[in-house]
Amino acid sequence: MLKVDGVVKKFGELAALNGVSFEVGGDECLGIIGPNGAGKTTLFNVITGFIKPDRGDVRFRGASVVGKKPNSLVKMGLVRTFQLIKVFRHMSVEENILAADGDGDILKKVGLWEKRSMVASKLSQGELRRLSIGLALAAKPRLLMLDEPFSGLSPAESRDLDRIIRDLKEDGIPLVIIEHKLKELFNLADRVLVLNFGEVIFEGLPGEAVRNKRVIEAYLGKNGAHGVVHAES
Numbered sequence: 493m494l495k496v497d498g499v500v501k502k503f504g505e506l507a508a509l510n511g512v513s514f515e516v517g518g519d520e521c522l523g524i525i526g527p528n529g530a531g532k533t534t535l536f537n538v539i540t541g542f543i544k545p546d547r548g549d550v551r552f553r554g555a556s557v558v559g560k561k562p563n564s565l566v567k568m569g570l571v572r573t574f575q576l577i578k579v580f581r582h583m584s585v586e587e588n589i590l591a592a593d594g595d596g597d598i599l600k601k602v603g604l605w606e607k608r609s610m611v612a613s614k615l616s617q618g619e620l621r622r623l624s625i626g627l628a629l630a631a632k633p634r635l636l637m638l639d640e641p642f643s644g645l646s647p648a649e650s651r652d653l654d655r656i657i658r659d660l661k662e663d664g665i666p667l668v669i670i671e672h673k674l675k676e677l678f679n680l681a682d683r684v685l686v687l688n689f690g691e692v693i694f695e696g697l698p699g700e701a702v703r704n705k706r707v708i709e710a711y712l713g714k715n716g717a718h719g720v721v722h723a724e725s
């Protein structure tokens with residue numbers, strides 16, 4: 493479905509991405525983690541056409557998509573959400589979804605049917621996040637990329653979102669999720685990719701990632717706040 497091959501992106505001297513390769517397919521959920529500045533957002537921007545890589549290729553459903561504009565990628569089914577939620581805040585929930593060519597089914601899928609008449613500016617953080625996912629779903633994604641979907645959510649809001657993302661997985665939509673909240677991510681991800689200084693330092697099962705020495709040194713060890721199991725010394 494998605495194949496990233498040897499992607500390099502430099503900002504001046506800094507290699508934000510330094511030869512990143514991986515694939516996502518089937519109805520898989522891939523988690524992407526790594527410390528601040530590791531290159532996660534840059535990777536999303538390259539895949540979704542917001543940034544052109546200096547080297548390497550991104551293939552979606554068999555064809556190279558390097559150089560294509562974000563809008564044409566969305567039309568092909570390569571759809572993302574953003575860290576900062578983008579919705580029309582003065583419009584109702586339903587108007588937002590309709591403006592994106594969505595329908596009532598989507599409102600139900602993201603648990604906002606009851607709130608459909610409410611102006612978006614009155615929504616809670618969790619509801620706003622679900623609306624942003626609804627807008628992404630309106631584009632009929634063949635692959636959905638979520639940028640820190642759990643950030644800023646309460647435990648109850650996180651549980652609601654978990655259920656919604658789980659349903660998307662069951663619908664067979666492959667997912668790529670950047671997330672710092674590892675407990676939430678590891679409940680969903682079939683596989684994780686760990687980035688550090690623009691390089692993939694680990695790819696494998698979430699349970700293996702938390703025991704991997706390089707991952708612990710680069711990311712987990714420094715930050716006990718991630719709430720996952722730590723090193724077996």
Ligand SMILES: Nc1ncnc2c1ncn2[C@@H]1O[C@H](COP(=O)(O)OP(=O)(O)OP(=O)(O)O)[C@@H](O)[C@H]1O
Pocket residue numbers: 503506507508526527528529530531532533534535
């Ligand atoms: N437009 C830009 N111009 C210059 N440097 C940039 C630009 N965008 C990102 N960078 C740098 O590239 C590196 C990777 O940044 P990126 O935002 O991709 O990291 P990240 O893993 O998403 O971090 P975070 O977890 O904080 O979101 C960082 O050192 C960052 O400062």
